[in-house]
Amino acid sequence: MNSPRTLYQKHIDSHTVCPLDDQGHVLLYIDRQVANEYTSPQAFSGMREAGRKVWRPSATLAVVDHVNPTAPIRIATMPDAGGAQQVSYFEENCRDFGIELFDVLDKRQGIEHVVAPEQGFIMPGMVVAAGDSHTTTYGALGAFGFGIGTSEIEHLLASQTLVYKRLKTMRVTVNGTLGTGVTSKDIIMALIENIGASGATGYAIEFVGPAINDLSVEARMTICNMAVEAGARGAFMAPDDKVFAYLQLKPRAPQGEMWKQAVAKWRGLHSDEGAVFDREVTLDVDALEPMVTWGTSPDQAAPVGGYVPDPATQPDFILRQGMQRALDYMGLAPGMPLSDVVISHAFIGSCTNARIEDLRDVARVVRGKHVATHVRAMIVPGSTLVRNQAEEEGLAQIFLDAGFEWRQSGCSMCLAMNDDVLAPGDRCASSTNRNFEGRQGAGARTHLMSPAMVAAAAITGHLTDVRSFALEA
Amino acid sequence: MQPFDTVSGSAAPFLASNIDTDVIMPKQFLKGIDRKGLDRGLFFDLRFLESGEPNPAFILNQPAWSDAAFLVVGPNFGCGSSREHAVWGLKQVGIRALIGTSFAGIFYDNCQRNGVLAIQVSEAQLKQIAGVISNAETAKIRVNLPEQKIELADGAVIPFEIDQLRKQSLLLGLDAIGTTLQRAEQIRSFEAQHLSENPWL
Numbered sequence: 001m002n003s004p005r006t007l008y009q010k011h012i013d014s015h016t017v018c019p020l021d022d023q024g025h026v027l028l029y030i031d032r033q034v035a036n037e038y039t040s041p042q043a044f045s046g047m048r049e050a051g052r053k054v055w056r057p058s059a060t061l062a063v064v065d066h067v068n069p070t071a072p073i074r075i076a077t078m079p080d081a082g083g084a085q086q087v088s089y090f091e092e093n094c095r096d097f098g099i100e101l102f103d104v105l106d107k108r109q110g111i112e113h114v115v116a117p118e119q120g121f122i123m124p125g126m127v128v129a130a131g132d133s134h135t136t137t138y139g140a141l142g143a144f145g146f147g148i149g150t151s152e153i154e155h156l157l158a159s160q161t162l163v164y165k166r167l168k169t170m171r172v173t174v175n176g177t178l179g180t181g182v183t184s185k186d187i188i189m190a191l192i193e194n195i196g197a198s199g200a201t202g203y204a205i206e207f208v209g210p211a212i213n214d215l216s217v218e219a220r221m222t223i224c225n226m227a228v229e230a231g232a233r234g235a236f237m238a239p240d241d242k243v244f245a246y247l248q249l250k251p252r253a254p255q256g257e258m259w260k261q262a263v264a265k266w267r268g269l270h271s272d273e274g275a276v277f278d279r280e281v282t283l284d285v286d287a288l289e290p291m292v293t294w295g296t297s298p299d300q301a302a303p304v305g306g307y308v309p310d311p312a313t314q315p316d317f318i319l320r321q322g323m324q325r326a327l328d329y330m331g332l333a334p335g336m337p338l339s340d341v342v343i344s345h346a347f348i349g350s351c352t353n354a355r356i357e358d359l360r361d362v363a364r365v366v367r368g369k370h371v372a373t374h375v376r377a378m379i380v381p382g383s384t385l386v387r388n389q390a391e392e393e394g395l396a397q398i399f400l401d402a403g404f405e406w407r408q409s410g411c412s413m414c415l416a417m418n419d420d421v422l423a424p425g426d427r428c429a430s431s432t433n434r435n436f437e438g439r440q441g442a443g444a445r446t447h448l449m450s451p452a453m454v455a456a457a458a459i460t461g462h463l464t465d466v467r468s469f470a471l472e473a
Numbered sequence: 474m475q476p477f478d479t480v481s482g483s484a485a486p487f488l489a490s491n492i493d494t495d496v497i498m499p500k501q502f503l504k505g506i507d508r509k510g511l512d513r514g515l516f517f518d519l520r521f522l523e524s525g526e527p528n529p530a531f532i533l534n535q536p537a538w539s540d541a542a543f544l545v546v547g548p549n550f551g552c553g554s555s556r557e558h559a560v561w562g563l564k565q566v567g568i569r570a571l572i573g574t575s576f577a578g579i580f581y582d583n584c585q586r587n588g589v590l591a592i593q594v595s596e597a598q599l600k601q602i603a604g605v606i607s608n609a610e611t612a613k614i615r616v617n618l619p620e621q622k623i624e625l626a627d628g629a630v631i632p633f634e635i636d637q638l639r640k641q642s643l644l645l646g647l648d649a650i651g652t653t654l655q656r657a658e659q660i661r662s663f664e665a666q667h668l669s670e671n672p673w674l
Contacts, residue, residue: 017663018656025638027656029663031674039555041506050650056664067504082504089506123673133555133579147579149557151586151649159653161660165636197491198549198575231549233578254673262673297491318547322490415554417500434553436495438518 004272006169007236008204011144015127017161028164030156031126032143033060034112035099037067037090038417039131043154044093055160057098061121063112064090066417068104070380070407076105079419097157110383110409113137113225113351118383120250124239124266129156134351134433136232139224140217141247142239142269144204147228167233168278170203171271174211176286181467183361184219185353185431185450187211188226189291189301191283197299201231203279206271211285212237217246218355225352226433229298238270292338292463293435293448295326300435302338304453304465310334329437330445331425338463341447345428346377346458347440348404348451350414353431354382356389358451363395365455365469371403372461378405378420380412404458416440429457474588476646478619480569482542483612485532486603492546493553494580498562511558512565533566537609543616545603546573551580560587570616572623574599585639588646590618592633602631618644 005013017027040062047054054060067083069075078084087104094101102109108119113134116122124142128135131153138145152162174187192199205227212220220237227235244263247253254262289303300323302309311323311334327334332341348354348362359381371377379399381387387409390396396406413420414432416439422428424443431454435446447463456466502514520531527534533541544563550573551559560583563571570590584591594602602625606612611626618640623631642649653660668674 015667017660021636021638023636023638025636027653027660029660029667038503039557042508042557045507046650052650055660080504085506086504125671126674131555133553147555149555149560149579149583149586151557152582155586155650155653158650159657159660160664161653163638163649163653197552198577201549201575201578231552231577258673262671265671297493299491318488318490325489415495415500417503434493434495436493436553438499439495442499442518 004275006271006275006277007206007238007269008144008167008169008234010269011125011127012166020163024166026164026166027161028127029161030129031059032122032128033156034116034128034130034135035060035062035153036112036132037064037086039150040093040153041086041089042150043157044097046154047097047157052158054097054099054157059160060099060157061116061119062090062094062099062101063109063115064102064104065111066411066415068410069418070410070412070420072407074104074408076103083418107384110386111351111354111411114355114382114386117141117221118250118385120247120252123247123262124243124269129162133228134225136228136235137221137225137351139227139235140220140237141243142237142266144234144236146234167204168202170200170205170279170281171277172205172207172281172283174207174209174283174285176211176284177214178211178285178288181452182285182288182290183450183452184215184222186288186291187283187285188223189293189298189448190288191281192226192230192299193291193301194283195230195281197229197297198231200227203232204234204236205232206236206277208238213240216357217242218357221355222352226298229433239266290450290453290466292453294330294332294338295323296329296435296437297322297326298433298435298448300326301448304338304463306338308332308334308336308338339465341427341463342461343375343427343429343447343457343463345422345426346371346375346454347413347428347430347432348378348454349380349382349412350432351382352433353451354380354386356386358431359386359390359395361452362455363398365452365466366402366404366459367398369402369459371458375458375461377403377458378407378413380407381409384409413440429454429463474646474648477569477588477590477643479615479617480542481613481615482569483538483540484543484545484572484602484606484614485538485541486545486607487532488545488547488603490547491549491552494551494556494559495553497551497559498556503556503558508561511562515562515566537612540567542567542569543614544568544571545599545606546571548573548575550576552577555579557583560584560589564589572599572602585643586649588643590616590643592616592623592635594631594633598631601629605629
């Protein structure tokens with residue numbers, strides 16, 4: 001009799017071309033790849049130099065997202081020579097190797113991890129790899145997604161496989177019910193704070209529990225997306241009816257009989273009763289408060305009602321040094337209430353939190369209010385389709401009336417590879433995923449939080465508990 | 474790929490935790506379509522002052538470690554972005570191996586694919602190594618991959634573990650794609666079966 005397997009093990013077993021040794025290495029078949037303009041060029045050059053063909057061009061979808069401007073008027077030209085060269089080489093590579101490309105003027109353009117699910121390009125049971133660490137997002141659809149470097153992109157383009165070592169498995173059980181104004185972003189931030197920025201290194205996480213079941217598919221994507229900030233090389237949620245309903249409407253979902261056949265198979269995608277995980281973590285969210293980061297690593301976070309911590313209370317020398325360095329960089333003093341932290345910028349965007357539901361959350365907070373006079377506030381929708389939908393729903397007008405910039409789609413100020421860059425000393429409330437030193441601009445300071453929390457901070461001008469706003473349903 | 478066998482050189486201590494790939498290779502150096510010029514970008518904000526001069530406080534700017542072949546690093550080194558530019562930059566300044574207690578997954582694989590050996594040691598071993606190499610007089614070490622050991626200047630020998638598959642590929646400098654494509658027939662037959670069982674793929 002077969003022993004019970006985890007969802008992770010099922011994915012790896014069903015995609016193993018052959019084992020490569022007895023230490024857990026396998027040749028793993030990859031169903032889908034998403035490519036961007038900045039991590040792929042050297043991979044394509046390698047293919048050209050070796051005279052290799054792309055193994056299965058239809059398995060790859062290419063999207064321009066990292067370097068393009070997000071100015072409200074969209075133009076094809078990149079403002080800087082480097083970005084222009086990357087985009088034109090990307091176009092050339094896609095053309096020569098037969099890969100479908102969404103360029104900046106395409107109506108379906110956007111951030112790769114927003115676009116791929118939106119197109120139905122990612123389905124339950126798939127194994128997906130891409131040259132971007134946030135490929136973990138796809139776990140919310142019951143797919144196994146993970147980030148790879150450029151050498152691996154080349155390997156994948158050439159062979160549709162990767163040399164892969166099996167991970168350990170961690171089950172995170174999320175119990176309880178989220179309060180009003182508390183979101184899936186707060187769940188994942190609390191988990192990262194709890195287990196640390198390398199707490200899941202070497203693991204694939206499966207999220208289970210009533211609080212996960214309650215979430216929408218988009219909210220689940222936020223959790224899987226940021227699991228990599230705890231070091232996870234993959235994050236899963238078993239697909240359910242919400243996922244099937246989400247997918248059924250997407251352009252590339254299977255139709256008719258094939259849809260029924262697919263769903264029947266997808267219903268088997270869950271960990272078996274009695275499957276053993278290498279590590280178990282439990283989180284209760286009944287009392288969870290909105291979270292914000294105070295430091296320069298995603299695990300340096302606290303409830304918004306809390307205080308900047310004191311490094312002197314940290315017994316471990318390296319961690320204490322890290323905290324002190326973070327506070328020096330962030331310009332914060334121990335003991336300061338987090339709600340006293342005054343911001344200069346508010347950024348709503350990224351593959352973590354720029355989907356339509358995120359924008360609806362923001363609109364509920366800012367409707368009829370105005371951004372604080374000292375704050376520059378930007379909204380960069382996750383995709384052009386999200387942008388169009390937000391305009392149809394009247395959200396864009398609410399944002400503009402409240403004093404937000406309403407921009408085109410791209411990765412933008414999440415990592416500031418385009419011209420959306422903060423200046424030294426700027427302090428940004430950000431719906432993104434990384435608060436690293438210099439991430440949003442050299443010397444700039446990032447506080448991570450949910451989109452609703454960014455919206456609240458934009459209005460008051462300082463970090464603010466969004467629950468103090470009267471939220472419409 | 475340059476094979477890794479036994480390499481000697483100085484080892485620079487850089488023990489901060491959670492050093493991410495944004496810090497290793499900042500965004501302004503990611504706009505190329507080749508691998509060139511990343512030596513300049515490596516640890517840019519730490520290595521250089523605002524004036525553009527080398528920052529004398531940074532370890533790789535100090536005489537004993539300016540030609541370091543090894544970095545001895547803190548936990549969770551290489552976390553964050555998947556950018557392989559971080560590893561290309563390390564290689565371009567002459568770093569052949571990293572020694573630390575834990576590495577982020579994507580970064581670890583990127584090292585492997587570029588012939589950079591990432592060695593995982595215990596916390597106690599890391600302390601021992603850092604204690605010796607932090608002294609300019611005893612900063613030189615030898616990393617022996619065939620025998621899986623690190624030899625310190627004070628005579629101490631630290632053994633380390635590595636997957637045999639990774640070890641062989643580093644020792645021989647194997648082209649991973651070429652090796653995999655020797656199994657092209659196997660991949661093709663797996664693929665045919667897989668696609669027929671999951672026709673929506």
